Amino acid sequence: MAVSETSTPSALAGQNLLGRFFRKEVVLFIILVVGVLLLSTQTDKFLTVDNILNQGRLLTEVMLLALPMTYIIITGGIDLSVGSILGLTAITLGYTWQNLGLPLEVAIVVAIAIATLAGFVNGLFIVRLGVPPLIMTLATLALYRGLAEGISQARSVRGYPEWFFELGQRNLLGIPTQLWIAVISVIIAGIVLSRTTFGRSLYAIGNNELGARFSGIPVNRYKLLIYTFSGFMAGIAGWIFVSRVSTTRSDMGTGLELDVVAAVVLGGTSIFGGSGTIVGTVIGAVLIQLLKNGLALSGVKGDATIVVIGIVLIGSILINNFIQRRSGQTT
Amino acid sequence: MTPILQLDNISKQFPGVKALDNVRFEMNTGEVHALLGENGAGKSTLIKIISGVYKPDSGVMRFDGQPVVFNNPREAQSKGIATIYQELSLYPELTVAENIFMGHAPKRSIGPLKVIDWKTINERAVELLASLHIYDMDVRRKVGSLNVGNRQRVEIAKALSINARVLIMDEPTAALTESDVEQLFQIVRLLKERNVGIIYISHRLQEVFELADRVTVLRDGQYVDTRPVSETSEENLISMMVGRTIDNLFPKLPAAPGKPVLEVRNLNHAPLTKNVSFKVHAGEIVGIAGLVGSGRSELAQVIFGMTPAQSGEILIEGQRADIRSPGQAVKMGIAYVPEDRGTQGLIKQMNIRENASMAVLRSLSRASFIKFGEERKLAKESIEQLSIRAYSPEQIVNKLSGGNQQKVVISKWLASKPRLLIMDEPTRGIDVGAKSEIHRLMSELAVKHGLAVLMISSELPEVLGMSDRVLVMREGQIVAEFDRAEATQEKVATAMMSSGQKAAVTA
Ligand SMILES: Nc1ncnc2c1ncn2[C@@H]1O[C@H](COP(=O)(O)OP(=O)(O)OP(=O)(O)O)[C@@H](O)[C@H]1O
Numbered sequence: 001m002a003v004s005e006t007s008t009p010s011a012l013a014g015q016n017l018l019g020r021f022f023r024k025e026v027v028l029f030i031i032l033v034v035g036v037l038l039l040s041t042q043t044d045k046f047l048t049v050d051n052i053l054n055q056g057r058l059l060t061e062v063m064l065l066a067l068p069m070t071y072i073i074i075t076g077g078i079d080l081s082v083g084s085i086l087g088l089t090a091i092t093l094g095y096t097w098q099n100l101g102l103p104l105e106v107a108i109v110v111a112i113a114i115a116t117l118a119g120f121v122n123g124l125f126i127v128r129l130g131v132p133p134l135i136m137t138l139a140t141l142a143l144y145r146g147l148a149e150g151i152s153q154a155r156s157v158r159g160y161p162e163w164f165f166e167l168g169q170r171n172l173l174g175i176p177t178q179l180w181i182a183v184i185s186v187i188i189a190g191i192v193l194s195r196t197t198f199g200r201s202l203y204a205i206g207n208n209e210l211g212a213r214f215s216g217i218p219v220n221r222y223k224l225l226i227y228t229f230s231g232f233m234a235g236i237a238g239w240i241f242v243s244r245v246s247t248t249r250s251d252m253g254t255g256l257e258l259d260v261v262a263a264v265v266l267g268g269t270s271i272f273g274g275s276g277t278i279v280g281t282v283i284g285a286v287l288i289q290l291l292k293n294g295l296a297l298s299g300v301k302g303d304a305t306i307v308v309i310g311i312v313l314i315g316s317i318l319i320n321n322f323i324q325r326r327s328g329q330t331t
Numbered sequence: 332m333t334p335i336l337q338l339d340n341i342s343k344q345f346p347g348v349k350a351l352d353n354v355r356f357e358m359n360t361g362e363v364h365a366l367l368g369e370n371g372a373g374k375s376t377l378i379k380i381i382s383g384v385y386k387p388d389s390g391v392m393r394f395d396g397q398p399v400v401f402n403n404p405r406e407a408q409s410k411g412i413a414t415i416y417q418e419l420s421l422y423p424e425l426t427v428a429e430n431i432f433m434g435h436a437p438k439r440s441i442g443p444l445k446v447i448d449w450k451t452i453n454e455r456a457v458e459l460l461a462s463l464h465i466y467d468m469d470v471r472r473k474v475g476s477l478n479v480g481n482r483q484r485v486e487i488a489k490a491l492s493i494n495a496r497v498l499i500m501d502e503p504t505a506a507l508t509e510s511d512v513e514q515l516f517q518i519v520r521l522l523k524e525r526n527v528g529i530i531y532i533s534h535r536l537q538e539v540f541e542l543a544d545r546v547t548v549l550r551d552g553q554y555v556d557t558r559p560v561s562e563t564s565e566e567n568l569i570s571m572m573v574g575r576t577i578d579n580l581f582p583k584l585p586a587a588p589g590k591p592v593l594e595v596r597n598l599n600h601a602p603l604t605k606n607v608s609f610k611v612h613a614g615e616i617v618g619i620a621g622l623v624g625s626g627r628s629e630l631a632q633v634i635f636g637m638t639p640a641q642s643g644e645i646l647i648e649g650q651r652a653d654i655r656s657p658g659q660a661v662k663m664g665i666a667y668v669p670e671d672r673g674t675q676g677l678i679k680q681m682n683i684r685e686n687a688s689m690a691v692l693r694s695l696s697r698a699s700f701i702k703f704g705e706e707r708k709l710a711k712e713s714i715e716q717l718s719i720r721a722y723s724p725e726q727i728v729n730k731l732s733g734g735n736q737q738k739v740v741i742s743k744w745l746a747s748k749p750r751l752l753i754m755d756e757p758t759r760g761i762d763v764g765a766k767s768e769i770h771r772l773m774s775e776l777a778v779k780h781g782l783a784v785l786m787i788s789s790e791l792p793e794v795l796g797m798s799d800r801v802l803v804m805r806e807g808q809i810v811a812e813f814d815r816a817e818a819t820q821e822k823v824a825t826a827m828m829s830s831g832q833k834a835a836v837t838a
Pocket residue numbers: 331345346348349350368369370371372373374375376377417720721730731732733734735760762
């Protein structure tokens with residue numbers, strides 16, 4: 001958006017230019033590029049089309065969950081139950097298909113519906129009873145995972161028909177099928193957040209919920225909507241997950257919420273609410289995925305990878321704070 | 332005698348605006364020095380330089396004759412400069428005592444640990460309040476549960492907890508009713524006797540004459556003059572401030588009320604709305620007077636759907652309206668300019684454009700896509716209509732001066748083109764010139780566009796000057812109603828206080 005068409009003093013223009021150039025997203029993007037270049041010097045298996053596309057495949061679930069998570073964190077909330085909802089979706093899908101004998105197509109729909117309902121329940125308690133999102137979704141993190149384990153009875157489901165793997169393991173026009181879903185979702189989520197009244201309202205809620213209410217914004221309805229949306233996206237991600245790994249187990253998606261929140265926060269969304277963008281989230285998610293992969297290919301062990309990601313997370317936040325203070329955006 | 336505080340050639344530049352340009356200011360001990368100027372003239376900026384919030388770009392500040400540079404508010408405090416800022420800064424969830432000693436709580440040692448000494452904190456808070464002749468406040472109460480007048484007193488106690496030699500008060504009375512103001516004045520006079528120097532900022536000129544010894548006027552960030560109050564007059568000060576004279580603070584057009592736009596019948600919402608019934612007609616301005624805590628804002632918020640009515644009826648243009656949320660109220664053509672701009676009226680971290688359009692976003696969008704061009708246009712119109720002092724519609728509201736923030740709230744709700752406009756302390760923090768403009772606008776909207784206006788104000792002159800009818804509230808009920816002709820200061824003030832309360836109201 002244009003800063004101003006009115007006569008802007010030159011000092012101001014200069015400062016804004018600096019401020020705009022060093023937007024969080026740009027900083028992150030630079031970190032991303034530098035990281036990729038560094039990693040590509042370590043191993044020649046990293047910067048290949050095949051590897052990058054494959055990383056896109058692996059990235060899809062986190063990316064899909066990170067979109068509603070961005071919305072939620074912008075409003076000052078959080079949803080820790082997404083990994084569990086994903087697991088519940090997977091189990092529901094497998095169970096209704098294999099044990100209840102539903103057609104697989106119907107099982108998919110049922111599973112996603114259950115996931116959406118799970119998100120709706122989160123939202124309902126948060127909005128109607130005023131349970132803090134952290135507490136509510138921490139509770140359902142355990143609850144939904146418990147449900148998944150109860151239904152599965154520690155059995156996994158296999159033997160899905162060939163067509164089912166189309167989504168998770170094959171390509172469409174040379175690109176992993178699920179990556180199309182991710183890309184389209186990203187574009188829609190980005191436009192909705194930056195261009196619509198709904199998106200604007202999310203920022204207002206995150207900055208000053210009372211002020212948003214006094215402005216006539218349907219705060220409760222919007223909050224309910226984003227937690228429900230989060231459940232829905234966890235359902236889609238669960239379906240993709242099962243299709244990608246060919247089996248269904250009740251521990252699927254365990255700990256995924258951490259990756260998702262890390263991607264969103266790394267992407268510059270304030271954990272206190274009120275600011276953040278989808279572009280940032282996308283860069284954050286890609287950065288984490290490529291780091292993981294690049295480090296693994298360079299022979300770094302799993303535990304060390306997590307340490308590196310933690311350092312990048314802290315480092316990027318420090319750099320951002322530094323730049324923000326320099327460009328005078330905070331007083 | 333050297334002045335306790337002396338500033339010379341102080342300048343301060345913000346992005347897009349020179350807030351202070353070669354300003355000087357000086358003050359003696361035991362003096363009440365008023366600082367006047369229009370909204371955005373630089374008053375708050377100047378006192379923030381004195382209190383160490385900002386560093387000046389250039390200029391010298393002397394304290395007790397010695398040049399000083401404050402890197403942060405703490406350094407200024409350690410010299411004995413205490414400040415009450417324009418936007419209240421207490422923690423609602425903490426107690427009175429905790430707020431007063433925030434940041435410098437008395438401690439005691441348990442072995443190697445230093446822990447907060449709760450007993451002493453509460454005792455010292457009681458002593459401090461007593462030294463200000465405040466004996467009726469429970470220091471263990473949460474600040475959030477106090478009314479504005481009492482919160483203001485806690486602010487003062489907090490400021491004085493550091494043994495102040497200079498006390499700065501930035502619009503301390505903006506949120507207070509007459510009786511609270513009188514309380515505050517007593518405290519100020521008490522401090523003056525103790526040789527504390529007081530910088531007093533206010534847009535209410537009567538207060539300046541009542542309280543101040545000297546007055547310094549700023550205009551557009553520039554120093555205009557310093558004079559003894561005894562050698563100035565109200566017209567004189569106004570023309571120094573705005574560079575012209577203002578002939579009428581309450582430009583009221585004669586009203587010809589039409590059909591009722593709002594009618595409420597036996598409205599209830601515990602605890603502060605009890606069986607309220609009244610009407611507001613098209614083209615009419617109805618003022619509600621009452622003490623702080625008499626339930627005026629609560630009533631407004633019931634009508635606006637913030638706290639929906641528990642019983643009773645609301646009729647909008649004769650139709651029963653079941654208003655359960657502000658969103659519904661807005662759809663029915665009701666606008667509400669709330670009492671507290673910081674927490675209710677604005678999203679301060681967002682810019683003018685986003686705030687100005689917030690209540691009308693729906694009509695500024697197609698298929699819920701915001702039409703950014705129209706939004707920008709609206710923001711520019713708002714800035715022009717109320718002469719908001721900003722360098723661009725993209726300026727973050729938090730970085731506007733207090734009065735200009737208030738103008739954004741008003742324009743935000745004018746933009747919704749309401750049938751019923753409820754205004755709660757609409758001109759809080761607004762300078763005399765702009766006040767007269769806003770009053771003129773209010774009257775014009777009512778008379779020429781048939782708007783029904785319900786105005787709550789703690790400033791009795793404003794209520795009397797603008798209202799066609801005055802309702803008086805006390806303890807959640809409407810206790811009196813006066814026509815414009817019969818409403819006088821005495822009658823309204825008497826109705827505001829019950830006979831039993833009259834004695835107690837100073838408490
Ligand atoms: N942090 C800031 N960043 C940018 N501009 C600022 C900032 N603080 C103040 N300003 C600008 O400086 C000018 C002076 O503001 P200041 O708050 O000192 O006015 P004021 O005299 O206190 O007005 P009011 O009576 O409305 O409170 C205004 O134009 C304001 O927009």
